[in-house]
Amino acid sequence: MSTLRLILTRHAKSDWGDPTAADQARPLNARGRRAAGLMADWLVSRGDLPGEVLCSDALRTRETWELMAPHFATHPPELVLKPALYHAPADVMLAVLRGAKSPVVMMIGHNPGIAEFAARLLARAPQDSDFTRYPTGATLVAGFEAETWAEVTPGSGAVIDFMTPRRLEA
Template identity: 60%
Template sequence: MKRLILTRHAKSSWDDPTVADHDRPLNERGQRASADLGQWLASRGYVPAEVLCSDALRTWETWTTISRALPEGPRLELKPALYHAGPDVMLAVLRHAKEDVVMMLGHNPGIAEFAHRLVAKTPVSPQFTRYPTGATLVVDFDEPSWSEVGFGRGMTVDFIVPRELDG
């Protein structure tokens, strides 16, 4: 069995219009949301052994903040191909994963379409269609290898958006 934790980066800053899209950092809300997501993942035992992350600053910062709540050890790979990637590219990257539990961090609109296409049955959440910043899907695949994972074969385990974690 394989497990994917699929996370859209948290809320980023638009304060400086001269900053290139690739280099936009998280804003304060994004930092808080990432910390909340880390706590949520840890509380449920959703701990990746491998992290495939877009090389954009906001995705890396999302992972860095999430990781503070998790045990040390996941292997991080910054993947330029995941920057604004579509579903087919995301699947191709995932098929090269090495560990049984993988976290992938990316961007909309590709990550939303990827999430929809992966699962056999979508989560019961009005937010799933939008896949807002910080949205996180946990999906299992009954496959022996990531190379055999395909669209429509994932079993939804969990889905959360940071707003649902606000205390």
Template identity: 60%
Template sequence: MTKRLILIRHTKSSWDDPLLPDRERPLNKRGKHAAESLGGWLASRGYLPDEVICSDARRTQETWERIAPALATAPEPRLTDRLYEANSDTMLAVLRHATGDTVLMLGHNPGLAEFAHRLVARAPLEPEFQRYPTGATLVAEFEIGDWSEAAPGMAAALDFVVPRQLED
């Protein structure tokens, strides 16, 4: 059996209010547009999640809210504080409790980039994969029957994109 993971770093956030707590930072205009573009890209390739696990930070929630309208079916996200400032091990632990066949996880760097690098057996050739900038999206498949079996190095990278590549 195959399980698919869509791993997204939130899009560009606003730094307009330096007094705003980090967890409360919203997306900026560029981030909003990038998230909408990612939604279109996911839909055009048939990458449709049946489960969404999202950091409870405002910018990750807003990223999902901008992606979701482009998808034929958009499940309600499961918000968790465990993905905020999470390291790779924590992200893997969260993923191992997923129940969907196609899971979308939305989180933050540096943990998300580390997680992506650890999961794939072979990294995508795209140079931006190393940096995993805002909005970076990896689509990977695992030959497993249950997410509890997921482990580092088991995933095959199917696709990778950064919002800049989707600009008109």
């Protein structure tokens, strides 16, 4: 049995400055742009290098990845934009994940679905006050004892780590 690893990242902080902008077209704000790089550096420092990135097609998720991608330059993953991940509920996120091919996958999405998905995937949630609310930029690294993503079921994941940008800024 091999071990699969999921890096589950909520998009970085978005800009609410333009009240006329469609939700899907909201960009990142300055704090979000800094946070994306911090989270990528944290992942690289731990050796968590995705082979595939499944990303919502919203502007803020795409910008989050675009700012993270240069940090993975030595092992550039394949980016797959998935419109189905835009505000997806947990069951849709699982269906998208089951089609992944790399043993290390990063998924970039939105709340509330990403928090629900993280909680459903794990056998035991981390003892972390931020986990339930899954703030912007929050990233869970979880492991699964399975040969393929199609075999992954709710409650089968183990927490490897959980981090938020705010903690890295401190």
